[in-house]
Each structure stands twice: as C-alpha cells, then as structure tokens.
Amino acid sequence: MGIEAAAKRAVKAPLMTTRGLSKQYVQRSAFSRNKFVIDAVAEADLEIAPECLTTLVGESGSGKSTLATCLALLERPDRGEIWFEQKEISRLSDRDLRPLRPRIQMVFQDSAGALNPRFSAAQIIAEPLEVQGRETGQGLRTRACELMEEVGLSPDWADRRPLEFSGGQRQRLAIARAIALKPALLILDESLSGLDLSTQAQIVNLLLDLRDKHALTYLLISHDLSLAEQVADFVVVMHQGKIVERGTRHDVFLRPRHPHTQQLVSACHVVEAAFRTAQAGGQP
C-alpha cells in the first residue's frame, strides 16, 4: 500500500488511542526490604490508525511488550486512558470487557509455546469459536479448515499437532486462531522475529492480504527496523519506556528527529549499504 492510501485511511478516526498510559513494575529484593520501581511504560501517547500497519520498534527492554500487553488489556495500566472504538476501556470491569476481547487479538513470538501441543491444528483454531459460542459441532471443524486455507495451510493437515509444523507454518496457525473471531485489531508481539527472512516475507505478505480482505488493523512489535522500513504505514519508536517518535514510515526513516531514532535508522542503513556495495561489486 502506498503512502497516500495510508494517509487516506488515517484521516478516519484512530481505532485505538492512548493518553498518558503508564505501567510500573515493582521488584522486591529477596533479602532486604528494598524496592525497585521500574517504569516499563511512561506516559505513552499513541494512535493506531484503522486498517494500517503500525510498527512499534525499539531495543530490547524498551517497554514494547509491556505496552502491547496493556493495549490488549492482559494487564491493566497504572495510569492513563485507552480509547478503543470510541470507548474508554482501561477501567472496564472484566465482565464489561468480555464482549470486547474478541475485537483485540494477540499473536506471540514463540508459536511453539503459544499453541497447545496436545491439540490438533483444527482444535486450536476452533477453540476461540467454541468459547465464544460462534459455532458448534461440525461447524467448528468446517470453519477451522476454511481458516487454515485462508492462511495458506492445507486443510489436510487439520489433524496434525503444532509441533509437526515448521516455525513459519505454526505462526500461520497462530494467525488463523487470532483472526477466527474477526477482530478489529491484531497485536503481533515480535511474531516474525524467530523466523528466516524468506518466511518472514511470506508471513508479512499474508498479513497484508488479510488486511485488505478483512479490514484488519495491525500493531507489529519488532526490533527489526529493516522490516518496518519496507512495510509499515506508521512507525512508533520506544526508548526506555517512553515513546520518543511517531510518524509515517516516510517521516521516521527519511527525517528522524529524536537522536535515538537517528541512531537506530543509521545502524539499519549501515547494514543495507554494505550489502548494496557488495552487490554493486565494490568493496565496502
């Protein structure tokens, strides 16, 4: 998708907005009464444009994953607001959240750990449908097979266990489960990080196809800038718990303003430049 199309979609109201979102972790020492307070996320203001791919980048320990678990309300933020589809959701009770849960889905990095090893592929995909009462009986399996086909897995493999699939196929399985309930927002926490470059490219292409088909919105968390450089509509940069920069891919990569972003972008370009020089036949 081009920059113009992204800009057009962004004109619509954001799907999710956060204001002053903060999350602290308190670590108690085992041997003394000392307490360490870690500001995992501090005063995060974020906007996620609908039907766009927003990439959240930052080094390890910058608070990306904490922010993601707060956005999915797997953890409650300490302070701040989360607006989702024009509703403030961070202080809703668990019961009031229940109808909203299917709208926000998450895909994790370690697909082997995220999928029940004793379930078959079809059972894994059908479980959320069953829990939410969307399908019953034979309908469950039929729908699971449809979803497998949609993410590029053969329905013939419906009875295989997750560990019989390769890493890339398992990640497709996790995506099939995540889209089973027709969510609006999909949060992908380093979902592509453990994969080979070629598998990564395949999964990214799958995500883009699914977005166009189902009007999905993605928040992709990654430490890999070169991926963001190629596919993101919007880029958000985190550093030490704070959001230090956000903007279109164009702005962040061509005109980074924060020194930390400049550092990340130039490191990413050093690698690519060395490769280009090698391809051109010159010496780096």
Add this chain to the structure above:
Amino acid sequence: MSTPSDTVPTGASPLLSVRGLNVTYGRGRRSAPALCAVNFDLAPGEIVGILGESGSGKSTLALSLLGLLADKAIIEGSIVFQGQELLEARESCWQSIRGARISSIFQDPGLALSPVMRVGDQIAEVIRAHRPSNRKALKQECEAILREVRLPEVERVYNAYPHQLSGGQLHRISIAQALVCRPELIIADEPTRSLDVTVQMEILDVLRSINRKWGSALIFITHNPALLAGFADRVIVMYAGRIVEDGPATRVFRRPLHPYTKGLLQLIPGGSQQENVMQRGRLPAIPGSLTDADRLTQGCIFEPRCSARIALCQEESPTEIAPERGRRVSCFNYGD
C-alpha cells in the same frame, strides 16, 4: 579493515576438508537425510558464510564439525582437519580439539553459560581444560580476552554472574570463551539472531578483528545475507542439506547464479533509502517451503519453488558445475 579477497585460496593445504559428508537422522522408513554429499575446503584464516533457511542443514553441519551429533545420527564421508580424520577420532581426542583448536559460538549465550558460576571462572575453565596454568596467569589471560572482545569494566564483568549482564555482554562472554585458547577454527551458528542491529554489528566487528589479528578461520552460519556482505570472504549457500552454490562473497553478491541464492538476496531491501521507504505492495518472498516429501521425489529438490525451472528439472537432479574459477553451482538453468 581488510577487504574480503576475491580469489579462493588454492594450492596451500586446506585447514579443513569435508568430503562426501552425509548425515541421516533415524533409521529405516522414518529416516530423514539432513546432509547430502557435502564437499568443501576451508583455507587457514578464511571467513566462510553459510547461508540458508531453517531446515537446510546448516546447524547439522556445525554439529558434525564439532563431533557433537546425537548418537542416533548416521554420519558418512570424511572431515579432515589439519591432516587428521575427525570422523574416526575418539571422544578423548575430541576433547583435546573441541574448545582449543575448533571452538563454537551458539545462538543463545544465556543457555550456554552456567547461572551459578562467575563468568570469569567460566572462561578460565576453558583454559584449564586444555592446559595447566596457575591462578594468576589464568586471571590475566581471562582479562586480556575480555578486553579483546571489547567488554568495558573488565574487573566488574569478571566477577559478575550471567544474570547481572545484558544480552550483548553475554554474547561477548561466550565469544571470549570460544576464543580464549586461540583456536584455528571458530564455528559460529547464528550468533547474532534475535539481537538488535547495533549489537549485531559490534559482534561482527569483534569477530572480524580477531580473525585478522590471530588468523583464526571462521564458519559463520546465518539466514541473513546482509550480515555476510563485507564480512565473509566466501559464501556457501545450502538448501535441503545440499550445497547449491559456493563462491567468493563479492562475486556471489554481485551476480548470484542459483535461483535460490537470487531469491535470498532479493529479501534484503536493495534500493536506496528513498526507494525502500516508497516501496509499495508485497515483499519479494520465495514461494512455498521445504517439505519432507520434497526430499523423496526425483529431480531437483528446489524445483517446486524455483522461478527458473525447465522441463529437465523434474526428472533429473542437477550435478555440480564450475562455471567460473572458484565458483560452483548445482542448477541446470543457472545464471542470468
């Protein structure tokens, strides 16, 4: 910074010579070939990058060069290291080689280090396993190697436990362990996967400077061709346990011959910064994936995913040819 040489060192006796290496896991009907007729030579001081997707046999190759394959693996062929046949070596012999003359750096240093031992002692342990030394000399050697891998605050790091150090620091510790006996060959199996780009570059820099200073040969295994540019002298591309292309890095990057190599190189954003940012549409992925069924069918194993396939590819498996001096490729329809 020395530039990778454009010529394949020939003539001088190789440091390592691998011939007809076959590795199969399991027996009978359920057996799975992991390496298939792998041949290559490594010159002293050479940096070779091994490139391939997961399942291509890269890690099996690393393990067989270290004599660390599981017992259930069936291994055939020959691995000659400095004139010694390693496949016939007994475990006692391996113990004097591993860590001292051939050492390894693995992917996850957090798992490779003991959590209950100070990292300095863990480095000293490697030296002690190979030659007698006294406490004072050991400590000096360890501190020297910590400086060599560019760790700051050597004194503090020496006395730290693994959990007190960052991921990047732990990586340097495991590199220090691999280097402390000044091995002739270092095998690095995806040592920078899951690291930030900045840390990745620093690690590559450390390895390159060690290679230049001590002349240790290096086998660097990765799935990311961008890391090998300007770093490796030679690139070996593996697919499904076979070497499909081998040649000097500069020439492979400038003009890849095998369609698979071309596909891998396309994955690196190659345009200018401006072009990458303006790119739209889908990424240039290689379609399909390697399946076990592919290994059994006749013809070229890459044929189902290949963009340059011809009629012959379905019937016959291509043999290796040397289209230029110092290069080889297994493909009927190689080149442009």
